[in-house]
Amino acid sequence: MGTIRVRFIVVALVVSFFAVGMAAFLNYFKYKSTIGGIVKSRVLVIGRNIENSVQASLQVGMQFMELGTMNALLSRERASDRLIRGIDVFDHTGQIIYSTDRARVGEKVPVEWTEAAARSKTTEWGQEGSDEFVAGISLKNNFDLTVGYLALRYGAEEVDRAAKIAGREILLASIMSFIGIALVAPLALIVVIRRFERDLRALESAASHLEDRTEPALPTGSAFDSAIGNLRSSLRDANVSLDDLRAKLDSVPP
Amino acid sequence: MLEKNYLWRIYWRLAGVIMVCVVIALAAVSYFSHRVFDRELVPETEQKAATVGASVRALVLKATSYGIDFANLYGVEQTFAEVFEENPEFAYMAITNTDGNVLFARGTEPIGARTHFRNPVVLQIAHETGEMSKAARVGQQYIVSMPINDDGKPLGVLHVGIDAAFVDHVLLEVLLDVVVVLVVSLFFTLELLNFMAGARLASGLGEFARQVDRMKSGDFTATARMRANDEIGRLLRRIDSAIDHLNVRYEFLVGELQDKMRSAVGERREALKPAAAALEQIGKRFRFGSAAQSADGDEMNLNRIRAPLFAFILAEELTRSYLPTYVNQLLVAIPGISPQVVIGLPIMLFMLIVAIGQPYLGSWSERVGRRKAMLWGAVLATIGFAGTAFAFNLYDLLLWRSMCALGYAMVFVAAQGYVLDRTGQQNRAQGFALFIGAIMVATVCGPSIGGILADNIGFRASFGVSALMALASILAITRLPATEVIVPATKPARGPRMREIMALIVNRRFMTLTGLAAMPAKIILTGVCFYLVPLYIVSIGNTSAMAGRMLMVYAVMMVLIVPLSASLSDATMRRDRYVSIGLIISGLSGLLLLLSDSFLVLFGVVFLLGLGQALSIAAQSALVAEHCQEEIRIYGHDAVYGVYRMLERLGNALGPLIASLLVILWGYQGAFVALSALVLFCGIAFTIATQGTDWQPAPHVTQ
Numbered sequence: 013m014g015t016i017r018v019r020f021i022v023v024a025l026v027v028s029f030f031a032v033g034m035a036a037f038l039n040y041f042k043y044k045s046t047i048g049g050i051v052k053s054r055v056l057v058i059g060r061n062i063e064n065s066v067q068a069s070l071q072v073g074m075q076f077m078e079l080g081t082m083n084a085l086l087s088r089e090r091a092s093d094r095l096i097r098g099i100d101v102f103d104h105t106g107q108i109i110y111s112t113d114r115a116r117v118g119e120k121v122p123v124e125w126t127e128a129a130a131r132s133k134t135t136e137w138g139q140e141g142s143d144e145f146v147a148g149i150s151l152k153n154n155f156d157l158t159v160g161y162l163a164l165r166y167g168a169e170e171v172d173r174a175a176k177i178a179g180r181e182i183l184l185a186s187i188m189s190f191i192g193i194a195l196v197a198p199l200a201l202i203v204v205i206r207r208f209e210r211d212l213r214a215l216e217s218a219a220s221h222l223e224d225r226t227e228p229a230l231p232t233g234s235a236f237d238s239a240i241g242n243l244r245s246s247l248r249d250a251n252v253s254l255d256d257l258r259a260k261l262d263s264v265p266p
Numbered sequence: 267m268l269e270k271n272y273l274w275r276i277y278w279r280l281a282g283v284i285m286v287c288v289v290i291a292l293a294a295v296s297y298f299s300h301r302v303f304d305r306e307l308v309p310e311t312e313q314k315a316a317t318v319g320a321s322v323r324a325l326v327l328k329a330t331s332y333g334i335d336f337a338n339l340y341g342v343e344q345t346f347a348e349v350f351e352e353n354p355e356f357a358y359m360a361i362t363n364t365d366g367n368v369l370f371a372r373g374t375e376p377i378g379a380r381t382h383f384r385n386p387v388v389l390q391i392a393h394e395t396g397e398m399s400k401a402a403r404v405g406q407q408y409i410v411s412m413p414i415n416d417d418g419k420p421l422g423v424l425h426v427g428i429d430a431a432f433v434d435h436v437l438l439e440v441l442l443d444v445v446v447v448l449v450v451s452l453f454f455t456l457e458l459l460n461f462m463a464g465a466r467l468a469s470g471l472g473e474f475a476r477q478v479d480r481m482k483s484g485d486f487t488a489t490a491r492m493r494a495n496d497e498i499g500r501l502l503r504r505i506d507s508a509i510d511h512l513n514v515r516y517e518f519l520v521g522e523l524q525d526k527m528r529s530a531v532g533e534r535r536e537a538l539k540p541a542a543a544a545l546e547q548i549g550k551r552f553r554f555g556s557a558a559q560s561a562d563g564d565e566m567n568l569n570r571i572r573a574p575l576f577a578f579i580l581a582e583e584l585t586r587s588y589l590p591t592y593v594n595q596l597l598v599a600i601p602g603i604s605p606q607v608v609i610g611l612p613i614m615l616f617m618l619i620v621a622i623g624q625p626y627l628g629s630w631s632e633r634v635g636r637r638k639a640m641l642w643g644a645v646l647a648t649i650g651f652a653g654t655a656f657a658f659n660l661y662d663l664l665l666w667r668s669m670c671a672l673g674y675a676m677v678f679v680a681a682q683g684y685v686l687d688r689t690g691q692q693n694r695a696q697g698f699a700l701f702i703g704a705i706m707v708a709t710v711c712g713p714s715i716g717g718i719l720a721d722n723i724g725f726r727a728s729f730g731v732s733a734l735m736a737l738a739s740i741l742a743i744t745r746l747p748a749t750e751v752i753v754p755a756t757k758p759a760r761g762p763r764m765r766e767i768m769a770l771i772v773n774r775r776f777m778t779l780t781g782l783a784a785m786p787a788k789i790i791l792t793g794v795c796f797y798l799v800p801l802y803i804v805s806i807g808n809t810s811a812m813a814g815r816m817l818m819v820y821a822v823m824m825v826l827i828v829p830l831s832a833s834l835s836d837a838t839m840r841r842d843r844y845v846s847i848g849l850i851i852s853g854l855s856g857l858l859l860l861l862s863d864s865f866l867v868l869f870g871v872v873f874l875l876g877l878g879q880a881l882s883i884a885a886q887s888a889l890v891a892e893h894c895q896e897e898i899r900i901y902g903h904d905a906v907y908g909v910y911r912m913l914e915r916l917g918n919a920l921g922p923l924i925a926s927l928l929v930i931l932w933g934y935q936g937a938f939v940a941l942s943a944l945v946l947f948c949g950i951a952f953t954i955a956t957q958g959t960d961w962q963p964a965p966h967v968t969q
Binding site for chain 1: 276279280282286290291296303310313317321324352353437440443444447448450458459474478481482500505508519522526530534537538544547548552715721722
């Protein structure tokens with residue numbers, strides 16, 4: 013196999029690897045973000061229920077810091093979805109006021125949570141940890157002032173598990189597609205570059221007979237016919253001149 | 267030029283085949299991904315539907331607990347509408363009684379829903395207790411049904427319909443990115459064909475064509491060159507061999523004649539005269555011996571610059587679509603400066619360093635060597651990209667971006683110098699086509715791929731990818747020839763002097779070109795493409811990938827139109843008209859946002875801007891040589907072009923600053939419109955200013 017053909021095939025394989033790799037990458041991350049979004053929005057449905065209850069309490073004049081039924085409400089809502097590990101309500105300093113986990117009350121939430129809540133342009137915010145995700149809602153009173161933040165902690169394993177399964181299958185499909193390309197592309201390329209290779213062969217063949225004194229080679233139909241013709245005629249001219257010189261030298265008696 | 271056209275025909279055929287293969291592979295990956303999405307996403311969405319349903323059911327039960335009749339509940343449909351608003355994947359919601367009759371419904375009812383609701387299995391759900399739910403495919407929807415019962419007393423069933431096409435919608439978004447991947451793949455293919463095979467092929471076929479021409483003109487001097495071990499290399503070796511044989515034969519005959527002449531006297535000497543005459547004739551017609559040592563493999567070495575340049579520029583272009591959004595995340599309040607201006611600071615600083623640095627780095631790279639200068643630049647930029655990826659806040663980000671800018675300027679000028687060193691009058695245009703080609707391909711591929719990366723792996727990791735690309739460019743730079751080509755006749759390049767800058771800044775003719783055309787073109791380019799588009803697209807809830815796609819439209823326009831407009835403007839010699847039309851089209855682009863703020867209009871803005879810039883960009887710099895001949899005579903070519911480029915690049919730096927100030931005053935849309943209006947004004951002013959007789963095309967123009 014010619015080295016030029018090998019190079020073209022390598023190009024095809026590199027480009028195919030890039031394209032298939034990028035497609036797999038895009039599909040995987042799209043899947044991961046979609047599944048993450050579905051799970052998060054599922055968790056936020058529960059968050060909205062809590063938000064509605066808090067706002068109802070605030071509307072009847074109760075103080076945010078003194079919602080007596082809050083811990084019970086949080087526990088009830090937490091039980092409504094096995095995905096949720098815990099629910100915290102914290103103030104703008106990050107101190108937990110209510111929680112499904114009593115031991116957490118009074119503790120500070122990670123600073124990333126308050127930053128994410130502050131950065132968000134809507135009332136919803138989120139934070140991704142290594143093994144735990146947080147979906148949050150900024151709680152507002154009647155005057156649209158943020159009185160606190162609701163954080164629903166849920167396990168990353170649901171998203172990770174789904175992403176792992178999908179990732180494996182997308183990877184498998186990509187590998188199969190790439191193998192398919194690796195088999196088909198060289199064959200297709202060979203067909204396409206046949207003419208080019210024929211031209212090169214014609215050139216090589218002509219070059220191997222450059223010094224033949226025979227009549228000009230028959231046209232091969234290659235793109236280099238005229239160049240080959242020029243080469244041969246140039247060499248022939250030079251050889252004829254040198255032959256003439258040889259003859260003149262030989263004609264001189266010793 | 268036979269070998270170039272011949273090769274390009276082959277490249278396009280090869281690229282076509284590779285693209286067909288890639289499309290088939292992408293279709294296969296997409297098909298299997300769709301199956302995975304369908305299988306895995308639907309159950310997750312059913313669980314979400316169950317959670318949403320439980321929330322709605324709680325509301326219903328709360329109402330019935332107050333004694334309201336289940337069949338006469340008020341506001342159920344409105345609640346369903348609110349659910350649809352927050353969950354676009356839900357297409358239908360209904361509550362049926364224990365007989366399966368619909369009491370409340372909203373959305374698109376799937377075909378067969380009524381029959382499904384009366385199915386005994388579904389009716390049985392009403393009698394179930396607990397949190398259970400069941401899902402079934404009905405028409406084009408997945409229906410999730412759950413019981414509504416009040417302390418064991420069955421009231422009815424709540425049904426939530428999930429649109430089966432929602433998976434298609436999710437994949438449609440991926441499809442846009444896949445199309446981007448396809449376009450990028452095409453450009454990668456052409457670039458790789460050139461890098462992995464084409465450079466050697468082109469130089470081999472070029473050498474073959476030159477050899478044929480030499481022999482045709484009677485030049486049979488032997489060259490002592492290393493030939494590649496491929497088809498072309500073998501061919502050239504055969505030609506070398508034929509020339510060597512001819513030379514040996516010639517040398518032998520010359521030697522024999524000289525020997526005979528030395529020993530011959532009288533008649534014999536007379537008899538040798540025809541042979542001597544024949545030799546003299548041969549000497550006149552042909553040249554034998556050794557060829558003068560030419561710059562070894564210059565064409566091959568010239569082509570070698572393309573890969574490192576492409577990799578390096580790609581590293582920077584990758585960041586275009588998401589840099590302002592990343593800066594927005596690291597924003598630190600700077601007293602007295604608006605956040606909008608602060609977001610533009612890293613871009614401004616980058617452009618300023620490049621603008622000021624380039625004229626002086628040119629002579630520096632000449633002193634230290636192009637390869638070494640490129641290496642230093644790439645190393646600096648790699649550190650800069652890595653630092654940007656780990657930036658703590660805006661302050662250190664500015665430092666890292668400054669390093670990137672300095673590295674960019676160093677690599678850019680050194681690569682430019684590399685091309686200049688290895689080209690003469692005959693092939694300089696070809697050399698710069700190669701140089702600009704690498705940059706343009708990187709401009710097409712970079713922002714779109716960068717946007718996709720930023721959306722999926724995050725801004726910091728994407729800067730990490732840029733650092734890796736810059737690192738790859740270092741490896742490619744090390745493959746450049748270590749020996750520099752010094753052109754002895756040329757004067758060392760120098761940056762423009764202050765007095766030259768001052769004199770040219772007050773020169774009316776020069777400033778008409780620079781102040782009304784070159785600078786506004788750059789201001790709108792960086793202001794719109796590098797600042798407004800990425801920020802505006804994200805501000806309207808879109809992604810960095812979409813910003814990347816938009817910037818790709820601009821780059822594709824440049825790739826397609828610039829060669830065409832350059833040849834047309836050269837042919838017609840009315841370059842000023844192309845500049846005028848280009849500026850006016852660019853100026854009209856942003857005004858489209860007065861009609862609507864829709865996404866399609868924004869696409870039109872970028873499209874028109876690309877078209878306008880492509881029409882004017884090639885003609886602009888040629889106009890300097892055409893109409894500033896007097897200035898070039900006084901200050902020199904280097905000084906005039908040095909000041910022109912410096913002011914043009916200052917326009918690059920001013921773009922984000924002006925755009926950010928306009929955003930403060932009138933918001934994003936207002937900034938688009940105002941910036942365009944400014945360029946439109948400059949375009950009209952330029953058109954009027956170039957109407958005079960002194961702006962008629964000059965008869966002989968050389969740049």
